[in-house]
Amino acid sequence: MSKKTLFDKIWEKHVVHRQEGHPDILYIDRHFIHEVTSPQAFNGLKKRGIPVFNTKKTLATADHNVPTKDQHLPIKDVLSRFQVDTLTKNCKEYGVELYDLNHPFQGIVHIIGPELGLTLPGMTIVCGDSHTSTHGAFGAIAFGIGTSEVEQVLATQCMLQYKPKRMKIEISGTLGKGVLSKDIILYIIAQISSSGGNGYFVEYTGSTIRALSMEARMTICNMSIEMGARGGLIAPDEITFEYIAQDRQFAPKGEALEQAKAYWKTLQSDEGAEYDAVLYFDADDISPMITYGTNPGMGIKIDGQIPTLSDLKNEKEHSSFINSLKYMDLEPGHALLGKKLDYVFIGSCTNARIEDLRLVADFVKGKKKAEGVEVLVIPGSKQVEKQAIKEGLDRIFIDAGFDLRNPGCSACLGMNEDKVPAGMYCISTSNRNFEGRQGPGARTFLASPLSAAAAAITGRVSDVRDFM
Amino acid sequence: MSDKKFTTLVSTCVPLPIENIDTDQIIPARFLKATTREGFGENLFRDWRYDSQGKEKPDFVLNDGQHQGEILVAGKNFGCGSSREHAAWAIRDHGFRVVISSFFADIFKNNALNNFLLPVQVSEYFLEKIWVQVKADAQVKITVNLESQTVSLPDGSSDGFDINTYKKACLLHGYDDIDYLLSMKEKIRDFEDQDKSGYLSTGKMATAN
Numbered sequence: 001m002s003k004k005t006l007f008d009k010i011w012e013k014h015v016v017h018r019q020e021g022h023p024d025i026l027y028i029d030r031h032f033i034h035e036v037t038s039p040q041a042f043n044g045l046k047k048r049g050i051p052v053f054n055t056k057k058t059l060a061t062a063d064h065n066v067p068t069k070d071q072h073l074p075i076k077d078v079l080s081r082f083q084v085d086t087l088t089k090n091c092k093e094y095g096v097e098l099y100d101l102n103h104p105f106q107g108i109v110h111i112i113g114p115e116l117g118l119t120l121p122g123m124t125i126v127c128g129d130s131h132t133s134t135h136g137a138f139g140a141i142a143f144g145i146g147t148s149e150v151e152q153v154l155a156t157q158c159m160l161q162y163k164p165k166r167m168k169i170e171i172s173g174t175l176g177k178g179v180l181s182k183d184i185i186l187y188i189i190a191q192i193s194s195s196g197g198n199g200y201f202v203e204y205t206g207s208t209i210r211a212l213s214m215e216a217r218m219t220i221c222n223m224s225i226e227m228g229a230r231g232g233l234i235a236p237d238e239i240t241f242e243y244i245a246q247d248r249q250f251a252p253k254g255e256a257l258e259q260a261k262a263y264w265k266t267l268q269s270d271e272g273a274e275y276d277a278v279l280y281f282d283a284d285d286i287s288p289m290i291t292y293g294t295n296p297g298m299g300i301k302i303d304g305q306i307p308t309l310s311d312l313k314n315e316k317e318h319s320s321f322i323n324s325l326k327y328m329d330l331e332p333g334h335a336l337l338g339k340k341l342d343y344v345f346i347g348s349c350t351n352a353r354i355e356d357l358r359l360v361a362d363f364v365k366g367k368k369k370a371e372g373v374e375v376l377v378i379p380g381s382k383q384v385e386k387q388a389i390k391e392g393l394d395r396i397f398i399d400a401g402f403d404l405r406n407p408g409c410s411a412c413l414g415m416n417e418d419k420v421p422a423g424m425y426c427i428s429t430s431n432r433n434f435e436g437r438q439g440p441g442a443r444t445f446l447a448s449p450l451s452a453a454a455a456a457i458t459g460r461v462s463d464v465r466d467f468m
Numbered sequence: 469m470s471d472k473k474f475t476t477l478v479s480t481c482v483p484l485p486i487e488n489i490d491t492d493q494i495i496p497a498r499f500l501k502a503t504t505r506e507g508f509g510e511n512l513f514r515d516w517r518y519d520s521q522g523k524e525k526p527d528f529v530l531n532d533g534q535h536q537g538e539i540l541v542a543g544k545n546f547g548c549g550s551s552r553e554h555a556a557w558a559i560r561d562h563g564f565r566v567v568i569s570s571f572f573a574d575i576f577k578n579n580a581l582n583n584f585l586l587p588v589q590v591s592e593y594f595l596e597k598i599w600v601q602v603k604a605d606a607q608v609k610i611t612v613n614l615e616s617q618t619v620s621l622p623d624g625s626s627d628g629f630d631i632n633t634y635k636k637a638c639l640l641h642g643y644d645d646i647d648y649l650l651s652m653k654e655k656i657r658d659f660e661d662q663d664k665s666g667y668l669s670t671g672k673m674a675t676a677n
Contacts, residue, residue, distance in 0.1 A: 013664070013665055014665050016652070016655055016656055016659040016664075017652055017655050021632075021633040021634060022633075022634045023632070023634055025649065025652055025655075025656070027656070027659055027660070027664070027665050029665055036500050036501075036552075037551070037552065037553065039503035039504075040503065040504060040505050040553075043503075043504065043505075044646070048646070050650070053656070054660065064497075064500075065500075065501060079501035079502075080501060082501075082503065083501050083503060086503045123665075124665070128551060128553075129550075129551055130549065130550050130551040130575060132551075144551035144575055145551060145575070145578075146551055146552075146553035146556070146575060146578060146579035146582060147505075147553040147554075147579075148553060148579065148582035148583065148644075148645070148646075149578065149582070149645075151646060152645055152646055152649055155646055155649065155650065156646070156649040156650060156652070156653065156656055157656060157660065158649055158652075158656050159645075159649075160634075160645050160648070160649065162632065164574075194488060194545065194548060195488070195544070195545040195548065195571065195573070198545070198571065198573065198574060199574065225549075228545070228548060228573055228574070230574055230575075295488050295490065295548070316487065316544070316592075317487065319485075319486070319487075320486060320487045320488060320543070323486070413492075413497040413550075414497060414498060415497045415498060415500065415501070422520065432490075432492070432549060432550075434490045434492040434493065434549060435492070435493060435515065436492060436493070436496050436515045437492050437497075440496070440498075440515055440520060441515075441520070
């Protein structure tokens with residue numbers, strides 16, 4: 001029997017039909033939808049006069065455009081409100097479960113899937129959002145899709161897909177102090193560039209990955225898309241099973257859980273399985289990271305220097321590098337350490353889970369934010385928010401002068417009111433530093449929650465290791 | 469957008485020689501609040517095209533009065549970032565039917581094909597050739613032939629491009645993925661009934677209590 005990768009195993013199990021020259025018809029176990037990329041898909045169903053194929057497998061929430069203040073009041077922004085109302089209407093009409101702003105399970109779609117036990121090993125999971133790759137942390141094939149594909153899944157619970165190539169990224173060794181999983185993924189992307197994973201589905205392995213918590217693994221898989229990969233996954237293990245067993249609303253329990261675990265344990269790549277590409281990294285080489293440019297591949301060690309033109313291997317990159325620094329108003333060869341900041345954003349599907357908030361709270365406890373810097377803390381979900389309050393983290397944030405708000409995607413993409421003004425610098429725990437991502441003209445430095453916490457206290461780009 | 473077929477196109481082009489153009493540049497998130505597919509062309513490349521007052525930036529290629537046509541030619545790794553299909557809608561709505569680049573991000577490529585916008589991936593060498601010729605003469609016409617999977621310039625030079633046979637047939641004949649998937653409904657129903665993807669796939673979702 002041929003040796004298979006974990007990805008192959010899950011994929012093959014979901015192929016409904018295979019035809020020469022055609023993409024596979026792939027069955028989808030979980031489909032998440034939100035207000036921004038679903039309305040046109042429902043319009044498509046309406047036009048064809050067809051129902052949702054299996055309403056039990058789609059779940060909706062409102063997260064992308066929602067305000068993070070006064071969520072109990074009607075949404076002020078007319079267009080946002082209309083979009084959320086349209087989601088509500090569509091869900092009602094087609095029989096899809098919705099966690100709206102008043103629901104205790106509402107939150108960023110990639111945060112609520114795992115925390116509710118809807119994301120499980122061996123599944124195929126899609127959503128009209130590129131960071132669907134997050135769910136791969138459970139050993140699932142999870143990837144972002146476009147709205148036409150959302151319509152396909154609503155209509156048939158399947159999609160047409162060509163099998164991507166498989167890449168293995170192995171990271172071994174113990175992480176240094178102050179280095180988080182966010183630094184691992186920023187480091188990898190800086191090494192292979194924002195297109196280095198194009199055409200691949202990545203499996204992360206190695207002792208460094210094995211030692212990470214589920215939430216830390218989610219941060220890594222979340223940013224797989226930022227290297228151009230379709231998604232990333234991690235084989236499930238005891239850490240995965242323990243996470244799922246923590247009283248998660250929709251996860252199997254008791255006998256069902258034991259049965260499930262027996263199956264989940266088979267979800268491993270076979271010894272000697274072949275990949276189309278294999279990369280190795282050493283945890284010793286990884287420091288706290290920060291981006292300086294306008295794509296996530298433009299990252300450096302937080303105490304390093306911005307590259308110069310002569311450092312760039314490819315001459316073709318020169319013009320985009322120059323444009324990028326111009327946009328960021330930064331100089332080649334300069335350090336970022338000490339750079340003055342205007343905003344700190346702690347949030348997004350990358351880093352707004354309870355562990356992230358705990359790390360930040362632990363660091364800032366008893367400290368105050370620097371003058372002149374605005375610090376936004378946006379929990380990933382209502383459940384994260386509730387837990388943070390239960391643990392008293394809210395007090396720590398408020399005492400530090402942070403602005404703790406309600407859940408949503410917020411300033412990660414600036415679809416709601418939470419924007420960074422033009423020309424201002426923001427250190428952000430989110431996933432993208434594209435031009436204008438956090439608001440027109442906004443300048444983003446991507447970093448870990450700890451680096452963001454340190455920056456909030458000093459008001460400058462800081463090396464968290466100096467405080468340890 | 470009603471044009472759901474593609475065979476051949478001969479057109480001048482709009483050159484955008486920038487690498488890693490992400491979908492946030494193509495259509496910024498703040499313009500994603502519509503609930504229909506139409507009208508996104510207005511905000512295509514919004515922040516490159518207009519200043520903060522909404523005035524056209526004269527040096528941007530869509531405003532320079534020199535370049536127009538149904539073909540957009542862009543640098544490597546076009547369409548990276550967010551999965552928003554609005555990016556493909558915006559490009560299509562603006563009137564483009566082809567995007568040429570030396571590399572496309574996966575999700576964008578699928579989104580484009582699903583909207584009958586043809587992504588044509590050429591070699592770096594050929595892309596360079598297009599830049600040079602368009603710089604010399606903005607009126608240079610590019611021919612894209614889907615049947616033969618070639619893109620050619622008036623000087624006779626050409627390059628081939630890949631497209632999977634299934635999508636090629638969809639574009640040539642004007643049918644889409646849902647038509648095909650719906651024709652497989654019985655097979656899908658069987659697959660689901662037999663729970664072939666694993667017992668968990670039938671796991672009761674939702675109805676929170």
